[in-house]
Amino acid sequence: MKKPVTIYDIAKALKLTGSTVSRALRDRSDVGEETKKKVLAQAKKMRYQPNLVAANLRNGKTKALGIVVPEINNHFFANVIAGIEHVSYQHGYNLIICQTNELFEKEVESVKMLMNHNVAGIIISLSKTTLNTLHLLEAKAHQIRVIQFDRTDSKFDSLRIINNNFESAVNAVKHLHEQGYQRPAFLAGPRDVNIFQERYEGFRKGLELAGLPFTRKNVAFDCLTKEKAKSAMVKMLTGPSRPDAVLASADLAALGALEAANELGINVPSELGICGFSNEPYTELTNPTLSTVDQYSIEMGKRIMEAFIGSPGRKKTPDPIIVNADVVVRRSTNRLGLTG
């Protein structure tokens, strides 16, 4: 059990004071070049490691960032975090990660905990059950920068990094139309989560732009699991206005649609086109491979950190940063046999 080396140990060895050592280590101007070198050398020799906690207490700010996401072990969030880490590491920031399990209460507690740690910023994707943003307001009042991503609340004034859910859904429908599909169905998420609402609106806009009919019966809400999607699709496919394509708000739902088609002996993609959302790893492993919307999650993480680093002095109303989500065309919608 050794005691950690402090600046005072270095000072004593060099017959200086802590102040000078502190300044020398941070390369301040009012320290002699000679002494600087000596201090650096001595620090290396004694294997000095700065006590970040002490520095943080004094400075009132930590070189740490809080990240709050619904689930850590979710492909999308894990990738975003990896992207954030990639950039934050280069800038010497640590990541304190919390997961809310979609519980508002846990989200509030997590934000509080991060505040108590004096983090420099909080990067958050709201949980499904989030009722308000008072906790974020409080964080902001304590000079903690807040950045929202993915599931955001536009009513809370902060930097926001989001996918163009609306446009990508529009594009997905456009793609389906280009492949000759005439009656796309939609597997929607819960209506009160903004990204799912946007995808839904994009779907409708896409239909409108393509001149395709909208059939309420061919929309199933809150349909993000494989099972729910499967039964919803079976109902639609055996119903009066049978769809010839489906845009799913999540890849799992697309998978459910695929199973439904297989069970009913409906060929994909010739009789039914299927497009998912998220580009989960397994979408290129199914038979047929699933077209899906890629969210560029790692890229999003990097953009989040770059935005954080790059905007210490914020504009009044920061425009949301859009990370483009694109349709990845695979076999499940490639009716015309095009490559790409």
Added chain:
Amino acid sequence: MKKPVTIYDIAKALKLTGSTVSRALRDRSDVGEETKKKVLAQAKKMRYQPNLVAANLRNGKTKALGIVVPEINNHFFANVIAGIEHVSYQHGYNLIICQTNELFEKEVESVKMLMNHNVAGIIISLSKTTLNTLHLLEAKAHQIRVIQFDRTDSKFDSLRIINNNFESAVNAVKHLHEQGYQRPAFLAGPRDVNIFQERYEGFRKGLELAGLPFTRKNVAFDCLTKEKAKSAMVKMLTGPSRPDAVLASADLAALGALEAANELGINVPSELGICGFSNEPYTELTNPTLSTVDQYSIEMGKRIMEAFIGSPGRKKTPDPIIVNADVVVRRSTNRLGLTG
């Protein structure tokens, strides 16, 4: 911009001193019941939030744990972290997460950074390029508890939580044998990473126990990607001693084997049995579905935290904690058509 409320603000409001407030808030014995209540009430009223950084500086220990993994966005590690978080949250611990990207240098720096943060413990899974454990030794010298999991180094004395890679590989071979396979091949990982070495040894032991022949030609090392596995399998399947089954050290490799079989027109499971390792989500989505070894990753995370919480005073030589990994039998090895 409000200033955070401190214990002194509470003290002033109640005409007490910081010491008393501090003791009252932590429910120490030498404070009057009356005052305790007053302090608690006042704290709530003023929305007091403790400054953890200050407490940490004073105590020399943080209620934070460092986690170091090769990749955050890896199904297994993400699940372990989720499991850790589940338990750590209940005990008020924060998680500071680092990823090494399999770089030894980054691993060392991450551990140092965590030390500088005075974390209470470091939970680590070694990177593939880790050369030594000096960084862990130093952490231990600074009274930081180290826990290794998954990819561990038994030469470094610490608590270890691991899968029974050896036994599960033995069991996997046993399963293949029970299904009537006679010449199992093996897709191995790099020889210098212990878990892969253990799986390899388990494979050989399994053959021995089943009385099956070992053919060096039917073992491919450093074969963890889909592409490498595929080409290795093609070579084996067209070679002189064609295997009738294969145990892969990773699911991606199993997937490559599946592709190789498909390409060569070899039926799975009747002509070739395939068993993977890790139970990645996509293994139940392939055609046929892939048998694989489940590592109970979330469970492992929970066990890690429980071990951390439960063992402040450690035994001399802590036995490694084994999390059982089991074969999940799916269609790719189910030649006899058994259910389960």
Added chain:
DNA sequence: GATTTTTACGCAATCGATGCCGGAAAGAAG
């Protein structure tokens, strides 16, 4: 050579919470 400017460093306070010690007040024991 005297004065001003610059350079380089020390002193002491500070961040907020904690713990040891000491002592006043209240109660118990003689």
Added chain:
DNA sequence: CTTCTTTCCGGCATCGATTGCGTAAAAATC
């Protein structure tokens, strides 16, 4: 009524790094 315990709380130092202020020494100016 005095003495001995308890009970309860204040004073002060501490954790390690940081910074404003002050000042001695060195350098520059006339």
